[in-house]
Amino acid sequence: MKQDIFGLTITDLEKAFLALGLKKFRAKQVFQWIYQKSVFDFNEMHNLSKKDIAILEENFCLLPRRITVLRQQNSADGMTSKLLLSLPDGNSIETVLMHHDYGYSVCVSSQVGCDMHCAFCASGLNGAIRNLTLPEIVAQVYLFNERLKPQGAFVSRIVVMGSGEPMLNYDNVFGALAFLHQESTSFMSYRNMTVSTCGIIPGIKRMTDDAKPINLAVSLHAVKMDLRSSLMPVNKGFAFTDVLEAAEEYALTTGREITYEYILLKDVNDSEEDALLLSNFLRYKHATVNLIPANPVPEKGFARPDEKTIDKFFKILVKNKTNATVRKEMGKDIAAACGQLRAKFAQEEKKK
Ligand code: SAH
Numbered sequence: 001m002k003q004d005i006f007g008l009t010i011t012d013l014e015k016a017f018l019a020l021g022l023k024k025f026r027a028k029q030v031f032q033w034i035y036q037k038s039v040f041d042f043n044e045m046h047n048l049s050k051k052d053i054a055i056l057e058e059n060f061c062l063l064p065r066r067i068t069v070l071r072q073q074n075s076a077d078g079m080t081s082k083l084l085l086s087l088p089d090g091n092s093i094e095t096v097l098m099h100h101d102y103g104y105s106v107c108v109s110s111q112v113g114c115d116m117h118c119a120f121c122a123s124g125l126n127g128a129i130r131n132l133t134l135p136e137i138v139a140q141v142y143l144f145n146e147r148l149k150p151q152g153a154f155v156s157r158i159v160v161m162g163s164g165e166p167m168l169n170y171d172n173v174f175g176a177l178a179f180l181h182q183e184s185t186s187f188m189s190y191r192n193m194t195v196s197t198c199g200i201i202p203g204i205k206r207m208t209d210d211a212k213p214i215n216l217a218v219s220l221h222a223v224k225m226d227l228r229s230s231l232m233p234v235n236k237g238f239a240f241t242d243v244l245e246a247a248e249e250y251a252l253t254t255g256r257e258i259t260y261e262y263i264l265l266k267d268v269n270d271s272e273e274d275a276l277l278l279s280n281f282l283r284y285k286h287a288t289v290n291l292i293p294a295n296p297v298p299e300k301g302f303a304r305p306d307e308k309t310i311d312k313f314f315k316i317l318v319k320n321k322t323n324a325t326v327r328k329e330m331g332k333d334i335a336a337a338c339g340q341l342r343a344k345f346a347q348e349e350k351k352k
Contacts, residue, residue: 006063007135035185095140105157111164123163131169137176167203199243217259266303279320288323
């Protein structure tokens with residue numbers, strides 16, 4: 001069986017090369033082809049001899065070539081594209097590329113499915129199947145780098161906001177971010193990376209201990225205890241008041257501003273009272289609220305508030321000295337909410 005060398009450290013790659021009688025410096029060349037030029041076919045690595053290429057072909061493989069694209073959806077405005085990927089073990093995940101005026105960012109998944117069972121989310125419809133590996137997380141970025149290469153572009157930001165709860169896969173998620181941070185790979189600044197959690201406090205504490213300037217986003221979605229517990233079962237284990245405290249500690253340690261995501265669900269958490277309560281919690285904090293008008297998931301029965309309600313909610317926050325933005329709609333027409341495409345695909349397969 002061939003060894004998959006995608007995501008190996010340079011040291012481990014050198015060891016694997018030496019074991020096959022290849023020169024050590026060849027490992028560095030291959031590493032550059034993969035992570036600086038997004039080339040995943042040994043045949044295209046022009047500075048290698050035919051003999052060495054043959055040895056590589058015989059012994060090694062690369063994950064991006066073992067992942068197949070089941071679906072690609074591009075939004076009508078051309079700014080968002082979503083891939084439904086089939087992993088070597090047959091599980092599928094979603095990855096989204098977003099084109100902003102400041103560059104390209106990729107929203108990666110951290111798990112196959114999710115166990116958090118948030119009431120409005122499509123990712124957890126069937127629970128979590130498994131954690132993604134470090135190479136599987138890195139590959140989501142590189143599949144888009146490969147696609148952007150002809151236009152001389154590359155991914156400069158990553159948000160871990162796809163399916164899954166990153167704090168329950170800490171080593172692989174943060175390992176993947178550290179991998180992408182290396183000068184010899186994507187050389188991506190930690191400041192260009194964001195990890196979003198539903199509020200797993202031990203994960204936030206670990207981030208605080210690691211003290212890297214990675215952006216932390218917290219999915220808040222409600223500031224009434226019972227309401228949040230009914231929308232997000234995780235609140236029963238980690239009450240949002242304690243989550244806010246842990247996040248504040250992170251902001252103090254790293255100097256990074258926290259983003260609180262607040263999905264607006266019609267007649268559920270979009271009242272004036274909700275807005276006032278929210279600003280009571282976050283006023284004067286080193287934080288911004290990102291209001292996300294809900295992407296309705298038909299299976300879940302939630303609706304999006306009308307524009308007037310969204311605007312009113314936003315204005316109450318601003319008036320009460322709480323930084324807020326309304327998420328720019330990206331990819332609504334391509335089922336860009338977490339897990340929606342994967343769920344849709346699974347349903348269609350079932351009908352066949
Ligand atoms: N588990 C992590 C990261 C994945 S979810 C977390 O909870 O933060 C990423 C974000 O998308 C979360 O804020 C999540 O609540 C939100 N989201 C999930 N379903 C959505 C939907 N139908 N419409 C809008 N946002 C949604």
